[in-house]
Amino acid sequence: MLCLGIETSCDETAVALCRDGRPVLEKLASQTDVHTLFGGVVPELASREHLRRMGPLLRALFAQSGLSMADVDVVAVARGPGLLGSLLIGLATAKALALGAGKPLVGVNHLHAHLLAAVLGRDDAAYPALGLLVSGGHTQLVRLAGPLDFTVLGRTLDDAAGEAFDKAAKSLNLPYPGGVYVDVLGAGVEADQGLFPRPYLDNRNLDFSFSGLKTAVANHVAAHPQLRAPVMPTQAGPADPESWPMELRRVCASINFAIADTLRVKVERALSGPAKGAASLLAAGGVAANSRIRDMLAGVAARHGVPLYLPPKALCADNATMIAAAGCRLAAAGLFHDLSLDAVPRGRKLPWDYHGAGRAPGPASVDSRPEPQ
């Protein structure tokens, strides 16, 4: 089964082909160059960029793969969560292609697709699995009874882990998105483990709260203004971390530690609580590219004697391969949508409104508590 996947939920415009859940080709255009000027994603600009870039990306995908819409068996599109205007560009494109070529359509939960990127191309993945989803917009612990059956066990009450990285980086005058800077500058440097709080551990639940960490970093930098990065570096990440001030690098290592260790405590709590007996551990989302977090997860998995599944770094951040791969799984289970498929922006519960033979996937990714403001 050949699936075309379309991803436009935030600031990456991406199209990809997967055959039977395995990657064929992806064409992705990041909008970082546009949004970095504003220190964050500007929704209206994001929608306009998606519209501008979609056509050329699709043409390049089909030209370079030697395939056409006639070869595609199903069109999959990220339907949410995400920015409403951005999601609508992807949905309109997917519906037009599906209608024009007479192909079935399936709307994919973007968070579900992130998690499945960890088991992409793996037919031997062990379930039930405990999944850690850490991205710019979400932080969740999820129990996966199977690839299409997932239950949210805990989530952030305020900032996501990626937001904590990005806001801490902003305090340090590092460019947006700053997570990769904090990762690379802090790698190989000993953290001061007491410098920043590991927030919201003094309880018995599986939720997260990272906003206090952001404030702690901002306060520390305000008291030590010499820590702020002296010049605005280029966007691609710090090319030569060795040349950066050691004081700044140690703060980055300490931020990495505080976030990684907070995640560790909650992952271990889940493994000895509601996810006890999990046969594997997996992690996904942009922050799952962080080297300290990958090392931390490898340690947890080894201690619990379960395999760890991580996406390659390129498939941690937003991409269309994960949408196409999830689309293959949903279509294989007989789950489709008709042209009334709607976008589900951040904060709205994703409905189970598939048509077709299969059983609906497990509870939607957003739990029933109100979304933090």
Ligand code: KG4
């Ligand atoms: O999954 P993603 O691309 O977008 C969302 O769906 O939100 O995640 C983006 C987030 C950003 O906050 C970015 O700073 C963070 O992932 N990120 C990292 C790293 N690479 C990306 N955070 C820490 N370490 C990294 N290496």
Ligand code: ZN
């Ligand atoms: Zn994402």
